[in-house]
Amino acid sequence: MIPDQFLEMAQAYRVLSGMEPDQLRKLLPLAEEKEYPAGRIIFREGGLSSFLHLITSGEVALEMKIGGEVLRVQTLHAGDAMGWSALTADCTTHFQARALSPVSTVAFAGARLREECDRNPRMGYGLMKRLLELVTDRLDATRMQLVGGRQEPELTRQP
Amino acid sequence: MSFEVPGKIIEEYTVRRNRLGLVQFAGTSRPVFLDLVPEAHVGDYVRVHVGFATERVSEEEALRAYEQLGRSGRLETAELDLEAEEARPETVRRQKAR
Numbered sequence: 001m002i003p004d005q006f007l008e009m010a011q012a013y014r015v016l017s018g019m020e021p022d023q024l025r026k027l028l029p030l031a032e033e034k035e036y037p038a039g040r041i042i043f044r045e046g047g048l049s050s051f052l053h054l055i056t057s058g059e060v061a062l063e064m065k066i067g068g069e070v071l072r073v074q075t076l077h078a079g080d081a082m083g084w085s086a087l088t089a090d091c092t093t094h095f096q097a098r099a100l101s102p103v104s105t106v107a108f109a110g111a112r113l114r115e116e117c118d119r120n121p122r123m124g125y126g127l128m129k130r131l132l133e134l135v136t137d138r139l140d141a142t143r144m145q146l147v148g149g150r151q152e153p154e155l156t157r158q159p
Numbered sequence: 160m161s162f163e164v165p166g167k168i169i170e171e172y173t174v175r176r177n178r179l180g181l182v183q184f185a186g187t188s189r190p191v192f193l194d195l196v197p198e199a200h201v202g203d204y205v206r207v208h209v210g211f212a213t214e215r216v217s218e219e220e221a222l223r224a225y226e227q228l229g230r231s232g233r234l235e236t237a238e239l240d241l242e243a244e245e246a247r248p249e250t251v252r253r254q255k256a257r
Contacts, residue, residue, distance in 0.1 A: 002172050006181075009190040010174040013210055017177050021195055024211065031209045056210070106209045 012056045012078035015130045016106070023123040027108070030116055034107045042082070042097040049085035049093045051107040058103030063096045074142055075100070081134050086110025164228055165204040165221040168193070168212075182207060185225070 010017055016024065034053070036042055043049050045064055060076040073095060076082055085093045087110055117124025166182035171193070173179075178193040182205060192211045199205050204221035205212035 002174055006172050006174050006179045006190050009179060009192075009210070010177055013192065016211075017192060017194075024195060025213075028208055028211055028213060033209055 008078070013054070013106075014079050015054050015081060015127075015134065018130060019126055023120075023126045026116060026120055026123045027127065030108050030112050031106050032109075034105045036099040036103045036105075038099055038101050038103075040099045040103075042099060042103070043093050045093055045096040047093050048091045049083045050091070050110055051083050051105075052086045052110055052113060053081065053083045053105035053107050055080050055082065056104045056106055059100040060103055061098045061100050063098060064094070065096075070096070074138065080138070081131060083107075083110075084131070084135070087114060087131075164224045165206050165216045166191070167204050167221070168199060168201050171201050180205075180212070182212065185228070 016027070019027070034051070042053070042060065055076055055078050057078050060082060061072050062074045062076060062082065063070045063072050065071070082097050085091050091110060117127065164185060166184040168180040169183050169188065170181035171178065179190050180193045180201070181188050182191045191205070191207050193199060193205070194211070196205055196212045196215045199212060199215040204216050204218055206214045206216060
């Protein structure tokens with residue numbers, strides 16, 4: 001019987017734990033651990049994203065401002081990634097990330113990560129494939145939320 | 160998590176394709192991935208960075224690291240931090256091993 005803490009660890013680190021050892025050896029030196037108390041804004045919409053974060057524990061609200069109101073787009077948990085913008089050329093964030101509980105992440109400085117991916121395309125491709133899987137999951141989850149929210153009233157009108 | 164001193168593997172499990180171990184540091188223990196150190200098993204000492212054991216070290220080297228930390232007084236400080244573990248387990252657990 002495997003204790004829960006090991007199953008949780010495997011889930012929380014799913015992006016990294018699925019990588020090949022030689023890719024991990026190149027990536028890990030770029031990583032550092034970060035911690036945020038509940039309520040802390042990790043990054044702001046329209047600001048600059050310096051780190052790609054892999055959440056290892058806690059919950060994070062991804063939010064955006066619409067007409068002066070802050071709307072929660074998604075809630076992220078251990079195993080999710082945030083701060084994709086750190087991998088783009090201009091690093092501009094599209095959402096605000098706010099810690100809902102104490103949050104721990106494994107964080108990669110975007111600029112160093114981009115340089116390393118350019119230097120080691122095989123490792124970079126491996127990382128991007130993993131991250132793309134996460135993005136796909138996130139898109140599916142968001143779509144389900146939107147579709148679910150919109151269909152419910154219609155379904156109740158059906159005989 | 161990145162610990163200044165090596166930790167000792169006290170348990171070992173396979174979860175899906177990964178090998179994980181419970182690694183004991185100065186008074187605390189944490190689950191750690193062991194995939195990068197296939198030669199390390201229960202009883203061995205490893206260095207850990209952000210949740211992964213990155214290097215196996217000899218027992219002599221590990222004990223030397225603990226001794227140096229103790230001599231600098233930081234191991235005692237770390238032990239004192241244990242008192243506060245109930246209040247902020249995650250944070251304190253990491254601090255005390257540094």
